[in-house]
Every structure is written in C-alpha cells, then in structure tokens.
Amino acid sequence: MIEFKDVFLYYSGRQVLDGISMQIPDGKITAILGPSGSGKSTIIKLMLGLIQPTYGQVIVDGVDISRFSEEQLFPYRKKMGIVFQGNALFDSMTVGENMGFFLRENLDLPDEEVSRRVHDQLKFAGLETHEHHLPDSLSGGMRKRVAIGRALIFEPEMVLFDEPTAGLDPVSSNKILSFIKQLNNEKGLGAVMVTHIISDVFAAADVVLILYQGRIIFYDAPEKMKDSDHPFVQSFLRDPEEW
Numbered sequence: 001m002i003e004f005k006d007v008f009l010y011y012s013g014r015q016v017l018d019g020i021s022m023q024i025p026d027g028k029i030t031a032i033l034g035p036s037g038s039g040k041s042t043i044i045k046l047m048l049g050l051i052q053p054t055y056g057q058v059i060v061d062g063v064d065i066s067r068f069s070e071e072q073l074f075p076y077r078k079k080m081g082i083v084f085q086g087n088a089l090f091d092s093m094t095v096g097e098n099m100g101f102f103l104r105e106n107l108d109l110p111d112e113e114v115s116r117r118v119h120d121q122l123k124f125a126g127l128e129t130h131e132h133h134l135p136d137s138l139s140g141g142m143r144k145r146v147a148i149g150r151a152l153i154f155e156p157e158m159v160l161f162d163e164p165t166a167g168l169d170p171v172s173s174n175k176i177l178s179f180i181k182q183l184n185n186e187k188g189l190g191a192v193m194v195t196h197i198i199s200d201v202f203a204a205a206d207v208v209l210i211l212y213q214g215r216i217i218f219y220d221a222p223e224k225m226k227d228s229d230h231p232f233v234q235s236f237l238r239d240p241e242e243w
C-alpha cells in the first residue's frame, strides 16, 4: 500500500534521506528503527504528504502522492491513521470530543454516526468511563489510547505510530504494544511503528527496517537481525544504549 521509490530529502540543503526505496506490506506491523535524528518522523510526514521529497516518489495504493495538493491528498490520508509522538490531543476537549473531532470536521456524517463511532472506539480502548474527562486527568498510557482511538475513527487501513512508547513507563509501554498487536490480530489493521527502542521491535513487529545515515541498512524479520553482517546492526545489538 505504501511504497517509497528512491526518496531523497534535504532540509535547507542538509541531507536527511539518501535514496530510500521500500515497500510497506499491508496488514502487518512494520517497524522503522533508527537513532534519534535519523529521519523517522520525516518518513511519517512523507507518507502523509505533510512534506514533499526533494527527489523520488511516495506511492500510496499505486499512486504517486508526492506532489499532491491538500485536497488531492485527503482520500489517501483517510486510509492512514496517525498517532503522533506527543499524542497531539486537544487539552480543552474531553476524551470523547477529541476522538470525534476530525470526523466532525472532515466528513459530513450525522451526529448519531459520529457518536456511534466514538462509543465503539471508547469501548475498544477501554475508556468508556472517561468519555467526559479531559486528557490532562488521564495517565500517559490512557492518553496514548485516546490518540489511537482518534486515529482509528476514520476506519483506516494502516495506522502510523511515531514513537508509540516514548515517555511511557515499561508497564504502559507493554500495554500499548499489546494494543497495537491486538488491532493487527483482530481487525487485520496494518501498522508502521517508528521507534528508537529495540525492545518495541522485538515485542510487536513482523518486519523491521533499520535507518542509518539516511539509508535503509536492514529489512527483514527482527529475529534475522543477529545474522546481519552490517557493523552498525551488530554494534547496535551489542549495545542498544549507545545510540
């Protein structure tokens, strides 16, 4: 569904991506692993058409979206839910209002339909009793689940997670990773999860793509990492804290 063809990205003359080609499989959990500053959030922005590649193509369902206008992008963005690193919830809106916000803003649905979908998501996320609470009153793990619910409400085919466990304690991290796997198992939903934390990859990913110095240096199942002869993959496995 999502494909990059020889994607280069420069920010004001400084190269971040150095010719990336990849295909993200449908219905699987794909991790993109890389050190801080390696271009992981940039890749997510490219997938959503929030930024344009300097060279190369970003292809969604067979169509190159890399030069599309906002209006042309809408049907493609609707196929992808996004969960931002800091959740990007609206602090002054309740949990229920947050979940329904983009649906209300973008689709001309009857109020009952919006409300039905919000209740489905609240139930799935185990947040039914928190519908009228403000995000600030929730734990980090619950806020993450609100952000996930908001991403799922368009009924996307793929959800993009930017560092889903960042800032969470180990117990909440594990819960969120299990939740991502549950979405995949029960709803067949594909996911792209960018992270710099190797245990996230082993806990949840079917395939992992390692980003290093603007290139993809590994693309296979996580358990194959140990067989890689790339010095960076080896040094990383020996000492993941050194990133």
Ligand SMILES: Nc1ncnc2c1ncn2[C@@H]1O[C@H](COP(=O)(O)OP(=O)(O)O)[C@@H](O)[C@H]1O
Pocket: 011, 012, 016, 034, 035, 036, 037, 038, 039, 040, 041, 042, 043
């Ligand atoms: N809008 C921007 N303008 C200039 N440089 C940027 C911009 N966004 C990110 N960068 C730089 O590009 C590199 C990759 O950033 P990013 O994709 O956020 O990395 P990651 O998510 O892997 O930490 C970093 O060096 C960052 O400082």
Ligand SMILES: [Mg+2]
Pocket: 040, 041, 042, 162
């Ligand atoms: Mg980032």
